[in-house]
Amino acid sequence: MSQDNSILCALNIKDNNIKNVSVFDSKINTNGVVKRIKLVKAELSYNLTHCPQCGENMLIKNGKRTTNQRLASFNGMEYHLILKKQRYLCRNCGSTCGAHSDLLVKNHTMTKQIKARIFDMSHESFTLSSMAKLLGISTSTVSRILYGNTKLSERSSYLPENLCFDEFRSVKNVFTFISIDAKTHHLIDLVHDRLSKTLTEHFINKYSLKERQNVKTVSIDLNANYQLIVHKIFPNAQIIVDRFHIVQLCSRALDQVRIQTLKKIDDKKSRSYKALKKDWRLFHLPEADVWTPHMLST
Ligand SMILES: [Zn+2]
Secondary structure (H helix, E strand, C coil): CCHHHHHHHHCCCCCCCEEEEEEEEEEEEECCEEEEEEEEEEEECCCCCCCCCCCCCCEEEEEEEEEEEEECCCCCCEEEEEEEEEEEEECCCCCEEECCCCCCCCCCCECHHHHHHHHHHHHCCCCHHHHHHHHCCCHHHHHHHHHCCCCCCCCCCCCCCEEEEEEEECHHHCEEEEEEECCCCCEEEEECCCCHHHHHHHHHHHCCHHHHHCCCEEEECCCHHHHHHHHHHCCCCEEEECHHHHHHHHHHHHHHHHHHHHHHCCCCCCHHHHHHHHCHHHHHCCHHHCCCCCCCCC
């Protein structure tokens, strides 16, 4: 295997028209921050005979154009592909064109390789920032590639009888509203806002009254806003406060009392102090699972 082939194989590039490959260590300065990168230098050339414009067999080679493309990283370091692409000139119509590779996306700096890696990693539930860190690109680039051409559907094809509402922090720390089917856990709606007005308008405008009347239960956290709008949107629905959120609330209250008690104990070396501080997990266990129930009595 030639040196070119070995490097292309290591970089997972399968285009045989890419030749004269060499790899160097280099540095770039981005806004005063010096970063170590890998530079992969190569040439892209092949024999093109017929002009894409006029179809005549009158093409001649006409210099090279250097482009800077980004390859998928293998270790979090940026991999820049400095590719010299062959240009061609048609002696019949005077038009020019350039060599193209399947690895590249026209007018884009990111190669198909990096895009494929982002989609693979998104299936594995990597966060945007961890994908960016591993691939050596910015979070906004990952977000643009993932969601750039994604358009959320206006509405779900159906409204289930049992819905769940919640919210999560999405891109740029904005809260996004999510609703799912309580039985199948299929996604029903995503709304990039959690304001009562937006959500009410969303459901009333996108779903008919008959569809909304069929909803029997809506499971929510203890968010008072949702409690106010659920009956307005779904006239026949019952509100269910999700068990997880009740348990979470109780756990937090229990911890608060434990810490308050801890602060009142002056003797930091006493057994009660140590038990309250070190054995905090015990307080969250069901009574039957605490194997020495009297250990804290002294
Ligand atoms: Zn031509």
